[in-house]
Amino acid sequence: MGHIDVVSERSFDDPVLVEGLPGVGLVGKIVADHLVETLDMELYATVHCDGLPAAAAYAAGDRAVTTPVRLYADADADLLVLQSDVPVTPDAAEEFAGCIEGWFREESVTPLYIAGLRREGEGEELPTLAGLSVAGADAVLDGLDIAAPDSAGLVSGPTGALLAHAMETDLPAVGLVVEVDPQFPDPAAARAVLESAVEPITGVDVNVDRLDEQAERIQRAKEQLAAQLREQGEENISQAQRLRMYQ
Numbered sequence: 569m570g571h572i573d574v575v576s577e578r579s580f581d582d583p584v585l586v587e588g589l590p591g592v593g594l595v596g597k598i599v600a601d602h603l604v605e606t607l608d609m610e611l612y613a614t615v616h617c618d619g620l621p622a623a624a625a626y627a628a629g630d631r632a633v634t635t636p637v638r639l640y641a642d643a644d645a646d647l648l649v650l651q652s653d654v655p656v657t658p659d660a661a662e663e664f665a666g667c668i669e670g671w672f673r674e675e676s677v678t679p680l681y682i683a684g685l686r687r688e689g690e691g692e693e694l695p696t697l698a699g700l701s702v703a704g705a706d707a708v709l710d711g712l713d714i715a716a717p718d719s720a721g722l723v724s725g726p727t728g729a730l731l732a733h734a735m736e737t738d739l740p741a742v743g744l745v746v747e748v749d750p751q752f753p754d755p756a757a758a759r760a761v762l763e764s765a766v767e768p769i770t771g772v773d774v775n776v777d778r779l780d781e782q783a784e785r786i787q788r789a790k791e792q793l794a795a796q797l798r799e800q801g802e803e804n805i806s807q808a809q810r811l812r813m814y815q
Contacts, residue, residue: 570617570667576610578643584770585639585648585672585679589726590655591806593748596682596727598758598779599766600651604640606775609649612641617667619660625653645772648677661729669737678708679741680769681730682761683723684748685808695757697764700743702734708742712768717745720811727806742769745808755779 588600603609615637624633636653656664672679687695699714700723723731723743734741744765748754759776767774 572671574613582676583646593684593754595684595757609640613639656726661726665733683808686750687747695747695760698745702741703738705740723808725806
């Protein structure tokens with residue numbers, strides 16, 4: 569099953585966790601990385617789950633190595649971020665969900681799961697954002713400018729597995745489905761998630777202007793990972809998709 573190894577003890581009171589697994593548009597990944605960087609969040613725990621790649625991650629200017637999937641914390645804000653440098657394969661997704669679910673329950677964590685929905689057609693409209701809820705987490709979205717989905721859909725990949733596991737185990741969780749550019753990393757979609765969901769839910773003020781300033785750098789830095797995900801096949805990545813009648 570694996571475990572979560574806490575490396576820096578912190579005390580929380582019903583924290584919110586933002587999930588940042590790589591997926592279509594890399595929206596969750598961009599959101600997670602941006603929160604960790606701009607809020608100067610501290611490494612809280614390393615994640616050791618069966619099925620995750622056996623790899624060692626390191627950061628610029630730091631000789632220390634750590635796991636490719638980690639938890640960062642801002643205890644004052646009751647905020648946790650799940651940051652991942654690697655995709656989680658479908659074969660490992662269910663086991664990964666079971667691995668972290670027990671810790672979520674122990675710490676009364678409410679996870680925000682993020683899935684990109686491939687944008688249809690061209691246009692410069694702002695990305696639309698829809699909210700999903702599991703096990704009574706509707707209250708988290710009450711009063712926010714986040715609509716229910718306007719069409720039926722399906723969340724697949726690792727994020728879909730996490731939502732499905734939450735449903736099976738009656739763990740309160742929120743799903744955020746945002747339209748994304750399916751071909752490239754999408755900082756605009758990440759900004760929509762941060763402004764419309766993460767900030768009002770957590771009460772944390774995030775400098776999203778830096779996403780615009782760094783959009784080109786973010787895109788260059790993430791394109792290689794996006795290409796790697798596409799090579800693995802659509803069934804291997806987290807994404808939301810619309811369901812058509814008689815599909």
